Amino acid sequence: MNIGLDMMGGDFAPLEAVKGIQLFMSDTVANVNIFCIGDEALVQPLIKEYNVSSPNLHFIHAPEVIGYHEHPTKALKEKQQSSIAIGFHLLATGKLDALISAGNTGAMLVGAMFTIKAIEGISRPTIATIMPKINGSTGVLLDVGLNADCKPELLNQFALLGSLYAECILGIQKPSVGLINVGEEEGKGNILAQATYPLLKENNKIRFVGNIEGRDFFSDKADVMVCDGFTGNVVLKMAESIYDMAQQRGIETDSFFSRFHYENYGGTPVLGVAKPVIIGHGISSAKAFKNMIHVATKMIATNICSKMADSFKA
Amino acid sequence: MNIGLDMMGGDFAPLEAVKGIQLFMSDTVANVNIFCIGDEALVQPLIKEYNVSSPNLHFIHAPEVIGYHEHPTKALKEKQQSSIAIGFHLLATGKLDALISAGNTGAMLVGAMFTIKAIEGISRPTIATIMPKINGSTGVLLDVGLNADCKPELLNQFALLGSLYAECILGIQKPSVGLINVGEEEGKGNILAQATYPLLKENNKIRFVGNIEGRDFFSDKADVMVCDGFTGNVVLKMAESIYDMAQQRGIETDSFFSRFHYENYGGTPVLGVAKPVIIGHGISSAKAFKNMIHVATKMIATNICSKMADSFKA
Numbered sequence: 001m002n003i004g005l006d007m008m009g010g011d012f013a014p015l016e017a018v019k020g021i022q023l024f025m026s027d028t029v030a031n032v033n034i035f036c037i038g039d040e041a042l043v044q045p046l047i048k049e050y051n052v053s054s055p056n057l058h059f060i061h062a063p064e065v066i067g068y069h070e071h072p073t074k075a076l077k078e079k080q081q082s083s084i085a086i087g088f089h090l091l092a093t094g095k096l097d098a099l100i101s102a103g104n105t106g107a108m109l110v111g112a113m114f115t116i117k118a119i120e121g122i123s124r125p126t127i128a129t130i131m132p133k134i135n136g137s138t139g140v141l142l143d144v145g146l147n148a149d150c151k152p153e154l155l156n157q158f159a160l161l162g163s164l165y166a167e168c169i170l171g172i173q174k175p176s177v178g179l180i181n182v183g184e185e186e187g188k189g190n191i192l193a194q195a196t197y198p199l200l201k202e203n204n205k206i207r208f209v210g211n212i213e214g215r216d217f218f219s220d221k222a223d224v225m226v227c228d229g230f231t232g233n234v235v236l237k238m239a240e241s242i243y244d245m246a247q248q249r250g251i252e253t254d255s256f257f258s259r260f261h262y263e264n265y266g267g268t269p270v271l272g273v274a275k276p277v278i279i280g281h282g283i284s285s286a287k288a289f290k291n292m293i294h295v296a297t298k299m300i301a302t303n304i305c306s307k308m309a310d311s312f313k314a
Numbered sequence: 315m316n317i318g319l320d321m322m323g324g325d326f327a328p329l330e331a332v333k334g335i336q337l338f339m340s341d342t343v344a345n346v347n348i349f350c351i352g353d354e355a356l357v358q359p360l361i362k363e364y365n366v367s368s369p370n371l372h373f374i375h376a377p378e379v380i381g382y383h384e385h386p387t388k389a390l391k392e393k394q395q396s397s398i399a400i401g402f403h404l405l406a407t408g409k410l411d412a413l414i415s416a417g418n419t420g421a422m423l424v425g426a427m428f429t430i431k432a433i434e435g436i437s438r439p440t441i442a443t444i445m446p447k448i449n450g451s452t453g454v455l456l457d458v459g460l461n462a463d464c465k466p467e468l469l470n471q472f473a474l475l476g477s478l479y480a481e482c483i484l485g486i487q488k489p490s491v492g493l494i495n496v497g498e499e500e501g502k503g504n505i506l507a508q509a510t511y512p513l514l515k516e517n518n519k520i521r522f523v524g525n526i527e528g529r530d531f532f533s534d535k536a537d538v539m540v541c542d543g544f545t546g547n548v549v550l551k552m553a554e555s556i557y558d559m560a561q562q563r564g565i566e567t568d569s570f571f572s573r574f575h576y577e578n579y580g581g582t583p584v585l586g587v588a589k590p591v592i593i594g595h596g597i598s599s600a601k602a603f604k605n606m607i608h609v610a611t612k613m614i615a616t617n618i619c620s621k622m623a624d625s626f627k628a
Contacts, residue, residue, distance in 0.1 A: 134559055145496055148504035182459055182547040190462035190544040214551025218559060230504040231545055233496040237528025238552060245448055245532060251565050 001031060001300045003293060004096040006083040007038030008065045009103025010284040014038055017102075018046040020289020025054055032297055035096060037062050037083045062086045065103075068282065072106030084108065088115040091275050098296040100267065102280030102289070109146065112270045112277040119305070121312030125272035126158050127279070128165060129236050131225065132259035134218050140166050140175075141217070141225045144268065145233035152195040155179070155226050156203055160311055161271040162224035163206045168302035169269075169295060170223075178212030178222025180231060186210070192228060200226070205311060266291030275305055315345060315614045317607060318410040320397040321352030322379045323417025324598040328352055331416075332360040334603020339368060346611055349410060351376050351397045376400045379417075382596065386420030398422065402429040405589050412610040414581065416594030416603070423460065426584045426591040433619070435626030439586035440472050441593070442479055443550050445539065446573035448532050454480050454489075455531070455539045458582065459547035466509040469493070469540050470517055474625055475585040476538035477520045482616035483583075483609060484537070492526030492536025494545060500524070506542060514540070519625060580605030589619055 005021070007014035014036075021034055036043055037060045047053060064082040066075040076085055084103055088111040090096040101108050109127075118125050128142035140162045147154060159177045166175035179200055181189045186197055188211060200208040212221045217235065227235070243260035246252040252261070266288045267280040276299035278292050299305070319335070321328040335348055350357055351374045361367060378396035380389040390399055398417055402425040404410040415422050423441075432439050442456035454476045461468060473491045480489035493514055495503045500511055502525060514522040526535045531549065541549070557574035560566040566575070580602045581594040590613035592606050613619070 134562060148496060148507075180548060182462060182544055190542070193462075193544070214548040214553075215555040215558070217552055218555060227548075228504070230496055230507070231548055234494060234528040234541075234545055234549065235552065238531055238549065239528075241529040241532060242556060244529070245570065248448060249565075249568050249570050251563075251568065254563050254565065256559065256563050 001097045001297065002033045002035060002095065003296045003300070004035045004037055004087045004090055004099045005289070005293065006087055006099070006101035006103055007036050007043045008062065008083040009101040010280060011282050012284070013102070014043050015046060016284055016286050017289050018043065018050050018052060019286035020293065021057070022050050022052045023286055023290040024293045025052060032056060033058060034293065035060055035090070037087050039063060039065070060086060060090070066107050068104055070104060070107070072104060072110040075104065076107050076110055084111060087111075091277070092116060097300045098276035098278070100278045100280065100289075100292045100296055102267070102282060102284035105279055108277065108279045109270065112273045116273045116275050116277060118272055119274055119309045119312055121314065122157055122161075122272040122308075124154055125270050126161060126229075127268045128162060128271055129268055130265035131217055131239065132256065133220055134256055135220050137220065138170050139217075139223050139225060140170065141227075141232055141235065142271070143227070143229035143232050144236040145229045147229040148233075149230070150192060150228040152192060152199050155192070155196045155228065156199040157272070159200055159203065159206050159208070159224060159226045161308060162226060164304060164307055164311060165269065165271060166223045168304040168307065169298050172223050174207050175223035176209040176221075177206045177224040177226060178209055178216065180225055180227035181211035181213065184211050184213065263288035264291065266295055269295065269299065272308065273305075274309070276300060315411045315611065316347045316349060316409065317610045317614070318349045318351055318401045318404055318413045319603070319607065320401055320413070320415035320417055321350050321357045322376065322397040323415040324594060325596050326598070327416070328357050329360060330598055330600050331603050332357065332364050332366060333600035334607065335371070336364050336366045337600055337604035338607045339366060346370060347372060348607065349374055349404070351401050353377060353379070374400060374404070380421050382418055384418060384421070386418060386424040389418065390421050390424055398425060405591070406430060411614045412590035412592070414592045414594065414606045414610055416581070416596060416598035419593055422591065422593045423584065426587045430587045430589050430591060432586055433588055433623045433626055435628065436471055436475075436586040436622075438468055439584050440475060440543075441582045442476060442585055443582055444579035445531055445553065446570065447534055448570055449534050451534065452484050453531075453537050453539060454484065455541075455546055455549060456585070457541070457543035457546050458550040459543045461543040462547075463544070464506060464542040466506060466513050469506070469510045469542065470513040471586070473514055473517065473520050473522070473538060473540045475622060476540060478618060478621055478625060479583065479585060480537045482618040482621065483612050486537050488521050489537035490523040490535075491520045491538040491540060492523055492530065494539055494541035495525035495527065498525050498527065577602035578605065580609055583609065583613065586622065587619075588623070590614060
């Protein structure tokens with residue numbers, strides 16, 4: 001499998017990406033080719049310095065970089081030689097099987113949606129995050145910010161996309177799906193949640209277990225937790241702040257609270273597009289890069305995008 | 315001042331209410347009369363057992379109780395001799411200055427809105443919660459569940475109500491107000507947040523500091539944090555679950571994480587109605603009851619309801 005890694009994305013580019021590859025190589029899976037996309041003059045010396053050379057490592061020179069504050073659509077159009085634009089071109093033409101970047105999030109989303117495109121039958125792609133459960137397992141929360149305003153039908157699609165992610169990537173058989181709401185009983189909630197409940201209940205492609213509340217994110221009530229992107233984004237950032245607070249209080253090494261560190265899940269997969277795309281945090285560390293590469297290998301190996309396409313076939 | 319306490323509300327009624335009064339009496343403020351509303355046959359023996367008798371303690375017999383699962387409007391109408399119905403009657407007629415109950419939340423809200431009524435100019439009352447800040451201070455989050463779907467004008471009203479609460483009850487001078495959103499920049503957000511931003515910006519009765527994100531609930535970015543009741547309820551319950559998780563991991567005694575325990579803030583004030591009404595958690599402990607009585611004394615002493623009425627005068 002061929003994984004493209006944007007070496008120019010992230011606050012500590014390209015150093016942390018290089019170190020992330022080094023970490024990945026040390027516990028590596030066979031048959032994984034990594035394509036480093038970026039400014040060779042910056043990347044190659046670091047690869048040498050960190051002794052990461054391998055026959056599975058390849059380089060694709062990209063002389064341009066899309067900055068954090070550039071307008072996504074405009075930048076992608078004008079900077080055809082940027083690492084992100086080249087990455088999407090290679091992904092679209094089949095030379096890559098997955099693309100990872102911790103660069104401009106907007107450009108990554110625009111690239112995913114307009115170069116790779118949504119799977120047929122999917123109205124809007126979504127982004128998901130991993131949630132640590134206090135019993136040691138892991139859940140999926142989606143949407144975490146791509147779709148601030150949602151229709152019930154969209155949440156119903158997220159439920160299926162999240163279920164497939166939980167199954168393929170987290171290895172959860174028949175994952176349970178919960179609708180994030182303000183009460184447990186059917187009929188509770190805002191207009192969106194009230195209208196979504198019956199759709200999830202009737203969806204026989206998922207295992208819907210009913211409403212879940214704010215206290216259930218870290219409990220074992222549901223593996224897949226579905227909400228609009230406004231709520232999900234607030235929850236995601238609040239969950240990340242739990243790690244920061246734990247750190248400030250000196251308890252970040254606790255085996256549960258340590259799991260709130262973003263670098264453990266690495267990045268945010270874009271679900272519902274035809275090929276694996278993973279977006280990293282701007283502050284991505286070596287460990288985050290390593291974990292993003294691992295997620296990409298799983299997405300490719302399990303053929304998750306084809307499974308999504310099959311699930312959404314009429 | 316005269317504070318009415320529903321002795322029959324809460325999972326551990328009337329014991330924890332009695333113990334709460336005992337705690338309150340031990341660090342008490344002068345001139346506070348507490349009116350115990352409930353079944354005298356159940357309450358009086360406990361008052362004796364716990365040695366809580368005082369000239370400031372009074373009893374009002376209420377032979378009926380509204381259960382947790384009763385329909386609020388129906389129960390209030392049919393059970394005129396219930397502790398909640400009697401409490402609202404006394405509050406409405408001026409015999410009480412504040413009412414506290416850990417009983418049926420719906421009945422408390424219906425009573426607050428239809429017996430006490432909203433202050434003129436306020437479209438919908440709101441419920442607020444206290445948030446511990448990592449720097450040791452305290453913030454207010456609202457709405458936390460009364461209004462699942464909101465219009466921008468409503469959030470603008472919540473901002474002012476929350477500011478007055480922060481000023482009067484938390485003692486924060488010119489509290490800062492933040493709009494909960496998915497990004498910092500103006501223009502970010504769902505339709506509601508986008509439309510609310512300019513209203514808050516133009517509201518010269520509050521000190522608006524812009525958007526805040528999920529990571530800012532416990533930071534010093536904003537004293538008053540405004541959102542719709544769906545988002546706020548999810549955040550409130552998630553914050554409460556942080557305490558539960560800390561407890562499971564044995565770090566609940568941490569001086570910061572311990573502040574996430576609901577009993578520290580005691581209860582949820584109903585803001586925007588003409589008199590102080592405080593709703594407690596079903597699981598309210600003695601400490602929670604004590605703290606609710608303290609909040610009630612502050613609401614009465616600072617005349618917060620009159621201040622709200624003045625602020626909303628055209």
